Amino acid sequence: MLKHNLGYPRIGIRRELKKACESYWSNQIDFNTLFEVGKKIREDNWKMQNMANLDLIPCNDFSFYDQVLDMSLLLGVIPESYISIPIIHNNIDLYFSMARGLQKDVWDIKAMEMTKWFNTNYHYIVPEFDKNQKFSILSNKLFDESEELKKLLKSTKKIKPVLIGPVSYLFLGKEKDKSFHRMDLIENIVPIYIEIIKKLKKKGINWIQLDEPILGLDLSKKEKKALQYAYKELSKLNYEINILLTSYFDGISENINIFQDIFIKILHIDLIEDPNQLEKILFFIKDSETILSLGLIDGRNIWKNNYTDSINKIEKTIKYIGEDRVMIAPNCSLLHVPIDVTYEHSIHKDIKNRMSFAKQKIYELVDLEKIIKGEKTILSKNISSLKKSMESSIFHDEKVKTRIKQVKECDLKRKNSFYVRQKKQHKKFNLPIFPTTTIGSFPQTKEIRSLRNKFRKNELSKEEYDKKIKKFIVNVIKKQEKINLDVLVHGEFERTDMVEYFSDKLNGILSTENGWVQSYGSRCVKPPIIYGDVSRTGDMTVDWICFAQKKTNKLMKGMLTGPVTILQWSFIRNDQPIFDTAYQIAWAIRDEVTSLEKNGIQIIQIDEPALREGLPLKKKNWKSYFNWSIKAFRISSSGVKDETQIHTHMCYSEFNDIFEHIADLDADVITMETSRSKMELLKAFSEFSYPNEIGPGVYDIHSPRIPTVEEIFNLIEKASKKLPIKNIWVNPDCGLKTRKWEEVLKSLKNMTEAAKMARIKLSN
Incomplete structure (x- = not known):
């Protein structure tokens, strides 16, 4: 029985990759230094997995930005606009230009489109294909990293390169x-x-290892045919190399018959997301020689493995097909979890005792092998540990459990329809057509991060810290007024992250010290851990927002994160239904919304960028998901008067197939990412006749390039042909936290100038 891993986090335990990439982008280090940092991270990852005695160690799971973009470079899928730039001298600069755009000298090239990796919070750069697309081997990264691992191990026996499979790669583009x-x-x-x-x-x-997560989806005839062709051809190599066809994020029972007449040498299945598929897959492969890799360790959550459950699956599989045809692994790449729980020093022992990060998950594989070989004391310790921690009172609050059972129909609806609310809001606010705003955050500079770090280390009192943060808020208000934005925000300088901030102020959720996870490129987040029943202890944002409102005569938005996003961007408890946790968070957010309203805040944004991300991969499960996720949003947003305007924000996902559900949220205004896709999304919005107001993002904040007035105006004009003018807002496509002030001020100035131009040229 072989033990193997599908992929390992690549940011480094201290986020070394993030720091190196950002230093390279700002010309503080050269590419040789950047490559050395990458090499050190890879070596550390490989050494740890080798020390754990894994039978197969993945390589090519490392990436300087994104594994899909790596595949595009490997396969030569480079848009013409990037190939023709003479100032790009090497592959790494070409690579980063595709991811981030390029604005240098006379060159002004936009970044490629970015979207979510299936139903995760990881983002990837979308490949672009021509009708006569040519493919060729362009990059040596895959081969160079294989050689690196070979030198480290002094053998090729354990080396398992990882590639996105051909069908999933095409699907993702x-x-x-x-x-x-x-x-x-x-x-x-x-x-x-x-x-x-x-x-x-x-x-x-x-x-x-060929990753084909597309197998977990509802497949079209073309996609099924493509899989059959690809693996019929690739199966001809079965006697030359061991090809591990890897699926994850959902079960493949509905699609396994695609390979009815094709010999799949090794098949990996995800038994965390779909444990019920095991029996059907075993039946399908029983008369073949297919080796089955069991995905038993949860690569998307941080709780310890239940060894009893995993051992039952292993023993069942061994009984059915024999031990020599069984492999064990995490269900998916460990990219989605933090690296090492031993670096957490402040978590309550009853909670930490249940936790397992990437390094610990590797050793859980080792434990499972030892148990199968007869070391039953490991199993009894695991059973005792899980039972003891779950009996702790820290996980349970009966008042919270009772509250979510007492939801009434009136709790889920605004008092009147949007048509009535819109008239009242327009009369009250008297905003111009094409009103301008931002999504919420403004640049988090080194000064702000240093300030927060000093406060965390008790080098600053709360009074001193608050006083300095207020200065930043006053300053950003003046900047927004000078730019002439219509609806202002306070900048979120007191917040580390849009989810982590709330986790620190809610019972039942905790933040880690070093639990970093890559979101995209150099962007890392620390997902909170929802370990128990969630409740609000008091106002979380009211003082900051009200302070900001007093400093301006313009409207100030209250900024909150929605229940579904807090849920999806956290590691959630696995001992109760997900919807119960969602409702608990929703009631806590509702309490904050009503408190903001009582304190005079008239526009409140409840961000839900993760709504689409949380959608199950198979449509048969959509109804159940939307039932609880929309209910959770409505609980959080429906306790206010008609005159109070509720905004929400969504970004970097495909929305074409869920418009009716977005409409069911009944937010007065929705802001969305549309700039990288050149407003393609709005065609579907107009065909659906989306009823409420919408702010299509008019420039891409994930790229450092500054959009011109003309290009922003063109996007507004494009939007005005698809949507009623009275319903259109003008805004960036996401928060501005990761950008620099120089970029932000110029871009927002161009945005407001474009809105003024639109009011003159498009008002009729």
Whole structure:
């Protein structure tokens, strides 16, 4: 029984990769120094996994920005606009230009589109395909990292390179025009995969992992046909190399028959997201020689493995197909969890005793193998540990449990329809057409981070800290007034992160010290841990927002994070239904919303960027998800008067198929990412006849480039042809926390100038 891992976090225990990339982008280090940092992180990861005695160790799971972008560079899928830039001298600069855009000298190239990786909070750069797309091996990264690992191990026996499979790679991309379907390219791309595999084989590599998470989706005929073609061709290599076909994020029972007449040498399945698929998969492979890899360790949550449950699955599989055809692994890459729980020093022992980060999960595989081999004391310790921690009173609050059972129908609806509310709000606010605002956060400078760090270390009193934060708030209000924004925000300088901030002020949730996880590129977040029943102890944002409102005559938005996003961007408890946890958070947010209203705040934004992200991969499960997620949002937002305007924000996901559910949220205004996709989303919004107001993002905040007045105006004009003018807001596509002030001020100035131009040219 082989133990292996599908992928490991690549940011470094101290976020070394983030710091190195950002230093390189600001010309503080050269690419040789950057590469050395990457090499050190890879070596540390490999050494740890080798020390744990894994039988197979992944490589090529490291990335300087994003693994999908890595594949685009490997396969030569480079848009013409990037290839033709003469000032780009090497692959790494080409790579970063595709991810971040380039604005230098006379060159002004936008970043490529970015969206969410299936139903996770990880983002990837979307490949772009031409009808006659040519594929070729362009990058040596895969081969160089295989050689690095070979030198480290002094052998190729354990090396398992990881690639996104050909069908999932095509699925994750988009066509540049509608004259073809990207799955039509399958016959062009598979020969390059074969060439890559043969090149690895020549270097002595005996294993390769091809990730096909598309197998967890509802597949079209074209996608099924593409999978059949790809793996019929790739199966011809079965006698040359061990190809591990890897699925995760959902079960593959509905799609396994695709491979009815194709020999899959090794198949990995996710038994965390869909434990019920095991029996059907075993039946399907029983008469073949297929080796089955069991995804038993949760790569998306931080709780210890239940060894009893995992051992039952292993023993059942061994009984059915024999131990020599069984492998064990996490269900997916460990990219989605923090690196090492031993770096957490302030978590209550009853909670920490239940936790397991990436390093601990590797050793859980070792434990499972030892138990199978007869070391039953490990199993009894695991059972005792889990039972003891769950009996702790720290996890339970009966008042909170009772409250969510007492929801009335009136708690889920605003007093009147949007049509009535809109008239009242327009009369009260008297805003111009195309009103301008931002999504919430403003740049978090080194000065602010240093200030927060001193406060955390007790080097600043709360009074001193609050006084300094208030100065930042006053300053950002003046900046917004000078730019002439219509609806202002307070800048969120007191907040580390839009979820972590609230976790520190709610019972039942905690923040970690070093639990960093990559979101995209150099952007790392520390997802809170929801360990118990959630409740609000008092006002969380009211004092800051009210202070800001007193400093301006313009409208000030209250800024909150919605219940679904707090849930999705946290590691959630696994001992109760997810919807119960969602409702608990929703009631806490509702209490904050009503407190803001009572204190005179007239516009309140409840961000839900994770609504689409949390959607189950299979449509059969959508109804249940939307039932509880929309209910949770409505609980949080429906306790206010008609005149109070509720905003929400969503970004970097595909929304075309869920408009009716977005409308069911009944937010007065929704702001969304549309700039990277050049407003493509608005066509679907107009066809659906979205009833409420909408702020389509008019510039991309994840790129340092500054949009011109003309290009922003063109996007507003494009929006005005799809939506009623009275319903359109003008805003960036996301918060400005990660940008620099120089970029922000110029971009927002151009945005307000474009809005003024639109009021003159488009008002009729």
